[in-house]
Amino acid sequence: MSTAESTPRRIVPAAVVGGGVSGLIAARELAIAGFSVTLLEATDALGGCVAGHEVAGLVLDAGAESFATRSSAVADLLEDLGLGEDIVYPAGGGAWLYSAEAHGPARHGRDGGPGTQDGRAQPLPQTGILGIPGDPLADDVRALIGQTAALRAAADLAMPVAKSLTDGSMSLGALVRSRMGSAVLDALVTPVVSGVHSADPDTLDVDVVAPGLRAAVVEHGSLARAVGALRSAAPAGSAVAGLRGGDLRLTEALVADLEDRGVELRRGVRATALRRHADGYTVSLSSSAADGTVGAGNGGPDEALEVQRLVVATDGPSAVDLLGHLEPALEEHRPEAGAGVSLVTLVVDRPELDDAPRGTGVLVARDAADVAAKALTHATAKWEWLAQEAGPGTHVLRLSYGRLSEAKARIADADDATLYATALADAATLLGLELGEADVLGWDVVRYSGALPFATTGHRRRVEAVRGILEAFPQLDAVGAWLSGTGLAAVVADTRARTRISAS
Numbered sequence: 001m002s003t004a005e006s007t008p009r010r011i012v013p014a015a016v017v018g019g020g021v022s023g024l025i026a027a028r029e030l031a032i033a034g035f036s037v038t039l040l041e042a043t044d045a046l047g048g049c050v051a052g053h054e055v056a057g058l059v060l061d062a063g064a065e066s067f068a069t070r071s072s073a074v075a076d077l078l079e080d081l082g083l084g085e086d087i088v089y090p091a092g093g094g095a096w097l098y099s100a101e102a103h104g105p106a107r108h109g110r111d112g113g114p115g116t117q118d119g120r121a122q123p124l125p126q127t128g129i130l131g132i133p134g135d136p137l138a139d140d141v142r143a144l145i146g147q148t149a150a151l152r153a154a155a156d157l158a159m160p161v162a163k164s165l166t167d168g169s170m171s172l173g174a175l176v177r178s179r180m181g182s183a184v185l186d187a188l189v190t191p192v193v194s195g196v197h198s199a200d201p202d203t204l205d206v207d208v209v210a211p212g213l214r215a216a217v218v219e220h221g222s223l224a225r226a227v228g229a230l231r232s233a234a235p236a237g238s239a240v241a242g243l244r245g246g247d248l249r250l251t252e253a254l255v256a257d258l259e260d261r262g263v264e265l266r267r268g269v270r271a272t273a274l275r276r277h278a279d280g281y282t283v284s285l286s287s288s289a290a291d292g293t294v295g296a297g298n299g300g301p302d303e304a305l306e307v308q309r310l311v312v313a314t315d316g317p318s319a320v321d322l323l324g325h326l327e328p329a330l331e332e333h334r335p336e337a338g339a340g341v342s343l344v345t346l347v348v349d350r351p352e353l354d355d356a357p358r359g360t361g362v363l364v365a366r367d368a369a370d371v372a373a374k375a376l377t378h379a380t381a382k383w384e385w386l387a388q389e390a391g392p393g394t395h396v397l398r399l400s401y402g403r404l405s406e407a408k409a410r411i412a413d414a415d416d417a418t419l420y421a422t423a424l425a426d427a428a429t430l431l432g433l434e435l436g437e438a439d440v441l442g443w444d445v446v447r448y449s450g451a452l453p454f455a456t457t458g459h460r461r462r463v464e465a466v467r468g469i470l471e472a473f474p475q476l477d478a479v480g481a482w483l484s485g486t487g488l489a490a491v492v493a494d495t496r497a498r499t500r501i502s503a504s
Contacts, residue, residue, distance in 0.1 A: 012306070014307065015040060015307045015311075016037065016310075016313055017310070019039055019041025019267070019313075020049070020314075021047060021048055021251065022313045023048075023313035023479075024039070024046060024047065025496060026479055026499045028263075029496060031261040031263050033500075037258075039258070039265050040270075040271055041265070050063055050064045050488070053444055053446060055345050056394075056442025057442070058396065060379070060396060061247050061248050062345075065379070065383075066247065067247070067487065069489075070211075073496070083243060088242055088385060089241050091384060093359035094126045095123075096123050096359050097121070098364050098365065098430050099144075120368070121430070123140060124140075126140075127227075127228070128188070128227055129231060130172070130209065131184075131188040131189035132184070133224065134224055134225075136154040136156065136157075145183045145187045146183070153224075154224075157222045157224055169205060169457045169461065170206050170207075172206040173204070175217075175223070179222070179223040194363075194374050195364075195375035197209060198400075203456050205459040207459075209485070213230065242383060270286055276326055279308060280475060281308075281476065285302055285303050312477070312479075313495070317334060319478050323478065327470075327472070335482045341400060342412045343445070345397070346398075347394065347396055349394055353380075357432065358431050360377070360378055361375060361377040362430040370429060371429055372401060372426060373399040373401055373423065374400050374402050376398070376426070380395045381395075397423075399427060401419065424436075463483050467483075477498050479495040
């Protein structure tokens with residue numbers, strides 16, 4: 001008897017491979033549509049990058065801590081889950097930028113003393129999109145890039161716009177550089193984009209990271225006016241929102257909802273092969289370790305599921321590996337693994353930070369060689385609910401380390417002790433005060449490997465090609481950030497739309 005014939009088999013009406021947020025949402029949509037659903041997750045944890053951890057007695061977000069409000073996708077889901085009243089918005093202090101060169105007057109601390117070295121920390125303009133200014137000649141823009149660069153950026157307002165601007169693919173960097181010049185790109189856009197997407201703007205598809213921007217440039221005749229129009233058309237309030245208690249509550253609510261609906265949640269099992277048959281698909285499964293790697297054994301399948309309706313909700317490379325069993329042509333559309341991120345959370349006792357001297361956080365320009373972090377989030381300054389939980393004098397700082405260069409990669413991949421020491425030094429530099437181990441009440445390091453997929457130039461064309469191939473396979477779909485784009489807003493909207501269409 002062959003191994004395939006001897007493998008235990010079970011018939012399930014619907015299965016979702018992958019237990020990140022997209023997988024949880026897909027399973028919920030299928031359950032609502034009337035399917036009996038089995039969800040398969042290779043690790044021992046559900047939710048992917050929307051997870052929590054405890055540091056110094058505080059339950060904090062270990063991954064995503066906010067979501068974009070450019071659409072109502074996330075808010076609608078939270079309403080459905082009974083969390084709508086817990087949506088909160090960040091404090092109005094805004095973010096700052098730390099760079100090696102500042103063109104405006106030196107900024108000082110609240111006590112009148114010096115801020116960061118050489119006055120290199122300054123507030124970021126708050127009237128832009130992804131760092132692109134809506135008013136290139138605004139005082140806060142000129143303070144960061146200088147008068148000459150601001151005048152070059154303002155030339156965008158008089159520069160003709162060809163209707164062909166929307167043709168073909170274009171990177172965000174190419175659009176900004178052509179319209180406003182390199183100074184705006186390097187000093188304003190790159191720090192914001194690297195903080196959000198862990199990628200170079202020259203690699204990112206503008207239509208994915210800034211939907212509608214190119215069309216708005218053509219419509220309004222300039223990049224600055226397009227930014228202003230998109231901001232004014234956005235929903236009222238902040239460009240981002242979060243949940244009281246942390247975004248981790250979204251995962252908790254989804255899991256509780258799935259359990260209430262009778263969805264079978266299986267952790268520690270990995271889908272290793274996929275085969276089509278007359279009535280659906282056969283998914284071969286093997287047990288896996290807590291980190292998702294296949295466990296010890298002879299390498300053969302532990303069991304197999306006969307599935308009528310299948311959704312693959314893994315990361316891009318894993319999805320192509322699995323779906324490639326059905327159609328090898330998918331291999332040419334394999335996405336890059338994406339940037340890994342290391343997050344260091346520090347809970348410190350420093351009453352001097354009660355006044356949020358650097359706003360809600362600090363982004364780091366590429367030219368700042370004395371800081372390894374790409375961004376610092378002052379979480380207790382950003383979220384009022386967290387400040388209330390922490391209490392006066394206690395502050396939560398989260399520093400992000402990504403692989404934007406070989407040097408940055410070495411730091412991001414360093415051991416926990418090295419990352420902790422680096423984060424403590426970086427936080428002191430970025431916030432303009434002394435910080436020592438005696439000030440630290442607790443700390444933790446969380447790592448996400450390949451967590452942020454690159455929406456590289458031509459992303460939409462590649463997604464269309466992948467989904468065009470999958471149209472030949474009925475009752476099968478693929479969802480996740482590698483297709484929708486990075487961020488909860490994109491993932492939630494795309495996953496609900498795909499699974500609802502397919503389930504109807």
